Amino acid sequence: MHFDIIDLRLFTHIAEAGNLTKGADRAALSPAAASARLKALEAQLGQRLFYRDSRGVTLTAAGETLLRHARVILRQVEHVRTDFSADPTTAAGHFRLFANTTAINEILPKVLADFLGERPHVAVHIEERNTHDVVRSILDSSADVGVVAGVVTTEGLESRCFSTDRLVLVTPPRHPLAGLTVAAFSETMGYPHVGLRGSTLQEFLVQKARLAERRLDMRILMGSFESMCCMIESGVGIGVLPESAALRHSQHAKLRVIQLSDEWSIRERRVLYRELDALPACARAFVNLLCK
Template identity: 55%
Template structure:
């Protein structure tokens, strides 16, 4: 069985465009030529890869399987090109990172700023995603690196690299009836109106799921687009919030808020980097992993 790299790249273009014509255009081919190549690929595999109709094309189950492998192969090809181009052109490369809300809003901007300022040839695409989308993205090869908090399904073909601990705490305004407590259970907080992050954020979805497991719902007073906005709302007495302790402590320096430890076991979540294969990352990817691990070793765990 023989695979041509251009045919695999064409297959990915067609799959992502859901259109033979659109995929052919991206590959700078005529539709007829693209159709012949796809049929040849199907013949080699002995499997139909697309369902075709007047609306375009849709992947078959075999097509979905090939897409995962094709993306992995093409990333390896790109990694090889990046790795060897550095000898002639200096350090370069591109990384795509899927990360949870806390990572995108809290520590990743500082880490990436330090990392990129010394590597002018490196570019990074950082995207906020939900945990299951991060894991799926790493598994199917649509991202190079994932940043998550909490358990990761060990059955997946992933390398999991823990680097710090993320503890969630209750944040209340000073003078609130809960402010004198040393610890609280999550169930107790559900009696009060909450201030949370926007719908769809990793932290909001996580807390909503935890509330569901208790048979209750979060009383959402307002949802905002960032941790600072949440802390400011809390400080004005609008409600209480559940946030990462490292973030809450930062805003406690200039806002009238108090942090209280959550008693629940899930409140302490291990932060991890996830990759399909660390050794397969380009050099800049391996260096970024080490940068994040070094950052964590120099910072207090929260």
């Protein structure tokens, strides 16, 4: 069975666009040429790859399988081109890095500043995703490296724990819980909470409350740790944040930071990838720097 890189790239473009014409345009082919190549690819595989209707195309089960493999193959071709075209004296290269909110705000700024400061010719494409999306993106090769904090299922991936962080309770100074040095999460459930919108952390806390057969009173959901702390300081509610974020913002705001006694408040920070040796050289260097 012979696979043409051009056909795999075309197939991936069509799958991601959900439209043959748009996919063909991204591949710099005419719709007629793209359709002919796609039919030849389906004939070679003996499988239908797309369902077609008036709205566009959607992947069949066989198409989903091929897309996973195609992304891996295309990423590896890209990595080979990068590694062998790079000037060793300039250490050029690029990789895709996906990370959750905690990692984006609390881990990566300093690490990337050091990493890129020593490698001015390296480019990093970085996107903020929730933890589930980070894992899925590494599995389907949409990203090369993922950085997350908290509970994560890494089946099918390689991962390394590079540090730990703690979740803490943050309250305004005059809150009834503000005088505590340690509190259980269950003690917070009777008070309005400020949460982080669309985050894995928010999902995790709601799940913990559900397991305790309680319900979190979510007063408001914010888009960042900074905006959460502003709302908490103003008295809107209390919140659970990574300790690193809480301590940083408490330097400029009137906040009380209280340790949580729950075992799950200690979280691992992990870097994820499919296979270390298959990463481009610059991505391997990033992983090694993060884990040193």
